[in-house]
Amino acid sequence: MSSTTTGRPAARKTTAGPAHRPVPARRRFQRRFARERLAVVAFAFLVLLVIVAIFGPWLQPYDPDQQNLSIAFSGPGGGHWLGTDQLGRDVLSRIISGTRVSLVAAAEATGVGVLIGVPIGIVCGYFSGWFDRTVMAANDAVMALPALILAIAVAGALGPGLTHSMLAIGIVFAPRLIRLVRASVLDIRHETFIEASATIGTPTLRILRKHVLPNVLSPLIVSTSLMMAWAMVAEAGLSFLGLGVQPPQASWGAMLGQGYQYTAQAPALIIYPGVAIMLSVLALNLLSDGIRDSLGRELRRK
Template sequence: MTTRVSSWRLLAVNPVTAASAVALLLLAVVVVTAPWLAPYGVNDVNVPDALQSPSGTHWFGTDELGRDVLSRVLVAIQASLRVAVVSVAFAATVGVTLGVAAGYVGGWLDAVVMRVVDVMFAFPVLLLALAVVAILGPGTATTMLAIGIVYVPIFARVARAGTLGVRVEPYVAVSRSMGTGPLYILRRHVLPNIAGPLVVQTSLSLAFAILSEAALSFLGLGIQPPQPSLGRMIFDAQGFVTMAWWMAVFPGAAIVVTVLAFNLLGDGLRDVLDPRRRTLIEARRQPGSRP
């Protein structure tokens, strides 16, 4: 209990991490309540009100069809986070399973899994996602699958590295010598000890997944109209940048804030969950210590 309280305390006293956590909490509220928070329908066309600047009626202005930008940004954030969460959950499940199995079993299984991972790492993330979408066709489900596939190798490598370190620990050897089954050892000893790096990687992967979804939607291969998406909104705003800056600025700001919040939270979690960095931070906070 003391360790958990200390961990929460270290996170809370870091103003950057605390601010990112608050931002993500607000985003979570938006995800749940976006349809009710949106003041207008996301596809309510009102041509006479097209390209209105931000005002009391339309806080984020309107687009070229008179649609309320604020409403579309709220619903687009919901869609982006849904894609990111599902895709990263898929990547974590498959990647951790492969990485733990390869690291614990070793031998030919480790060689095969890591060679496949190396091949996938040879391709840029966005290029590999584009290839998957091009094969399966654009759409929300395809976007989730494509992003999930390209992030599987990252989780596999993190899980394998942690497993290689844990499997040689004395308590694992003792448990194995007592006839304990591998599934119990993995569940009881390996997974709890590699959870820290995986939590940090999950936070960082969520940030990159949001960027990947925005990039795919910008190229017309992600979330399809009439469903609003942040990347597609920025693409549609290209021809109106000089006369309606708000069409690109607000969706872009939503991407920046969301990605930055996940990245900063990941940095804070790394400081707390990494024993060496945590010891250094606690030492610096001791009275009389050097800054």
């Protein structure tokens, strides 16, 4: 007999749909970042700069250090697309050569700051106590000093040169990273998963590496991109003052310092490196904003 005659309802047929697979966090970040158009353009511009820095020796139309006083202060033309400087050197070749110096300088300074600031910030935030109080007191005293003035003092004490100037800038970066990382660690130190790991006997070093450090990476990435922009400006300032790269090596800051003396005769000598610095710093700031917004949405959804 059918189910209708027996009074029992017919069994419903259910079809199981495809299992819902969560989208990985990396894929969600990539999708959100792709919608940040300005950040994508900035990222493409920075990739172009990296390509120019890597293949610069093959892209330079002339030797950037080759002098020819007979064509000094020549305008664009005659095989020199951006003209020549006070010593007859090709400006475009020196701009291309300076790209590598500026990018390497920014990476070196940021790397020094991260290597100093991140470990100290993690230790201060996780353990607290007298070490934290002592370090933060010294940290606040250093941060009270003007950053560029402190960088000039450290670079002057170490001596002129790109490596010394970038070490000085990295030392100036470190206190700011210490405070940032420490604040991030304090926010998660008492989370349940960290306390549970400590309760079951997980070594402290493993907790810091597996649980604490990954949760610090989001604000650290944003801050690092901003610091690279500041490092590029700082390198230009130190090279302008003669504490960065030394002649005849080309960098955008050194070109500004040398061209400043001939502003009346050839204002283009400071316009070209100035525009290069401005666009690079703007791209790094836009990239930082895009990363911050993309990571921010991820954090709000968790």
